[in-house]
Every structure is written in C-alpha cells, then in structure tokens.
Amino acid sequence: MDLVKAITLCEVGPRDGLQSEKTLLTTEQKVELINDMTAAGFRVIEVGSFVNPKAVPQMADTDDVFTRIAKAPDVEYRALIANLRGVRRAAGCGCRKVKLNVSASTAHNLANLNCTPSESVAGFKSCVEEAQNCNIAVSGSISMAFGSPWDKEIPIGDVKKVVEAYLAAGVTEISLSDAAGVAYPSQVFDMGKEMLQEYPQVKWWLHFHNTRGLGIANILAGMEAGFTNYDTSFGGVGGCPFVPGAAGNVTTEDVLHMCEQMKITTGIDLDLAMAVSKKAVSMLGHGTDGYLLR
C-alpha cells in the first residue's frame, strides 16, 4: 500500500460529538476532557461552536470553555461559526481559529442554514475580514461534499464551485465533510486525487461520519490519495442534527490503533486518548460505536 507516513487528527468530539447528545455536559467536564486531549498529544482540537444556543444547547457555553481550558502554545483550538457574530464571540474568549461551513447541497443548506450555498458564500467575505481584524485564522468546511440524503449525487463541479468561493474569500484551509456518511472509499480516492491536483494551494481536511460503516475505510482511501488531516471523535460519539439516523464521526482511538499498527505517525498517545474516550463516554452515560472501547 502506498500511504502517507504521518497524519494529523483533529479531535472534534467536544463539538461534533457532543452537539447532538441529550446529556448536557458541564463546562467543567468539557474543560477536563479538552485538557486531557492536549496532554494526550492532540495538536488540533475542535472545542465547540459559536452558534445560536437555542439551536444547539450543548454548545451554549463554548465561550466559557475557551476561557477556561489550559491552552498549549502548539495546539490549535478551533470552533465552528456560522456568521459575523461567531467571529466576535471567538474574539471575545481567545479563540484564534474558526471554521465556517456551507453545504454543497442546496437542499441541505436550506434545511441547515436557511439559505442557498451561494448566499452562504456571499457572507464569507465579511466574516474573513472581521476575523483578520481580530487576528483569527479562518478555515472552511464543505458538508455533503460526497452526497446527501436530499440529492441523488452532488456533482464534483458543485463542490469545486464552493472551493473556489472559499478561495475567493481568502480561505485556503478547506474540509471536505461527509456529515451524512454516504461517502465510499473509491469515491474518496478519486475525488480526493482530483481536488489535491487541482487545488495544490489548499490545506485539506477530510471529515467522515460512520453512518454506513465506511468511515475508517474512507480515511484509509484518503491516506492513499495523499490527505494528511482528518477529523475524528472520541468513542465515535455524535450524529448530525440535520441528518436523521446519522452516526458519529470515525472513532478517534480506532484510527489511532490502525495508525499504530501500520506505523503511521500521529503524535498522539493511544492509551491516553483511550482514557479520554472512556471518560467522555462515562460522562454521557451510554455506550458508543467505538470498536476499541468495546
């Protein structure tokens, strides 16, 4: 197999994992988990989101979490935002990296953000400018990049349009996200190769959900295509509030285990990461889809 030799994982459990959980964790619990992640060697952690707390109650305290976590200088603590208000909240609590999101699917974007992808794109520029003024870096995510429950398929041309909109807005770090969990390995490889080739200036992330059990296979396909950055979640916790039946992200410790077996460097201590996952799952009070944890 011809795979990349080292990868970076972003632990998205505190945001993507927790956001659809009914059990609300306390700010203290979230801070404890994130500090443990820093100690385990994670160098990118998605701490939370600055979105409407009525829509996502679990994320209402993201500002407090940011203020209270012990921030290691070499760790990127990022948050999801939806608009200018998100940039301002990030600036107010010491968050230095935000992530915008738009869906490649018009139908999904309407359900999720109540506007079309191009309307979302039109709003990017002011967010990026405001972030620059506040010394905050911006990345962009394209959800439903591999397909959605609302569309038969998303033509690659539609995804490229969103990539180009991000580039035009000054965003060069882009995540291809499969929130619905419909991506499959050969698609990831083929589409991934094309994206890597066509947009060499982009720092890419891949974000898979395990709804149909193909998450870790998709990461493997991504590694074969040459991608080095992946989002994963402790214990495979999570779902998608807008996709009924969607499973969580690919499980962090399962990916770490695979990498350890295959001598692919992650910089993360598997035992410490397992301990974080165990703790998170016990806080939530239910089992998960994670294999290693079982």
Ligand code: ZN
């Ligand atoms: Zn997700």
